[in-house]
Amino acid sequence: MYERILVPTDGSTGTAHVAMQAIDLAEQYGGTVSVFHVVDETASSLLEATGSRDQLEEQGRRAVERIERMAQVHGVDVETEIRTGDPATAILEYAEEIDADLIVAGTHGRSGVERRLIGSVAERLVRHADCPVMTVRLPESDETVTDAADARAIAEDALAESEYGDGEITGVERQVSVWVVDVDADGESLVAYIDPVTQRTSLVARH
Known part of the structure; x- marks a missing residue:
């Protein structure tokens, strides 16, 4: 049912919970988790002059590697990809490229500026993706074993x-x-x- 599960990540706190949802489904259905990070071209262009573009790319690498390690711990097949562009557009294009069966995306579920910066990406995925989209509210911690x-x-x-x-x-x-x-x-x-x-x-x- 879910042979290829796409997990976009920006490294936000709480992303581990999003990853665990995808990993649990991949375990159940014998699927592959595809971890995807987009270096936001708008943020990159603004920071290029200060030499911070490399920092953004490094943050992306760490974000995907963290979820990659989580998937490996649970014995789930995993692949990673990092690209530059508009986050929502790049995620939708990549989902189509790999023929994703499901996108599992995090959202803060907040209002105001944070919603525009983060929630809008999940909102665009829900509206425009050709495959189902599962949204997971990001908690304040990355811990998945809490009691x-x-x-x-x-x-x-x-x-x-x-x-x-x-x-x-x-x-x-x-x-x-x-x-x-x-x-x-x-x-x-x-x-x-x-x-x-x-x-x-x-x-x-x-x-």
């Missing part, structure tokens, strides 16, 4: 796929930049470290 229940569920999945098979979760703690989940698996003490953004999970035996 102990989520961390517990991810740890249980990682445990089920490991050599241990199953076990009992004995503790869940949120530390500065990681979730730490304690596990008792057949008498062996384990700990699962979960990245709160990418959901990358490392299951380690305590010694």
Whole structure:
């Protein structure tokens, strides 16, 4: 159903949530996530004189690479592309070029200037794209694992796929930049470290 899912990104805070929606769908349908960034030609021309165009391109590269790593963590096929132009126009053209089945785009859902700068792109996609468009409101954080229940569920999945098979979760703690989940698996003490953004999970035996 969704063989090719296009995710436009400008690197805004909260984009990880948009990416996870696309990655979840790609996992379900065996699809490919296409991550796309547009270096806004208007912003580029304004900054060219100050030598900041390279900075815009570097920001774009980091934005697509971040989602690329997230997709790889979840075992989803991913491809990336960076172009220069008008964001909405370039996204629509690229969606047609790759024959996208779905566009998953972020929106702030706000009013005033922010809506004109960010919301208008999503609005144009919804109006003019030939394929369905899913809009996801960007939260104030990039964290996709926000509570102990989520961390517990991810740890249980990682445990089920490991050599241990199953076990009992004995503790869940949120530390500065990681979730730490304690596990008792057949008498062996384990700990699962979960990245709160990418959901990358490392299951380690305590010694």
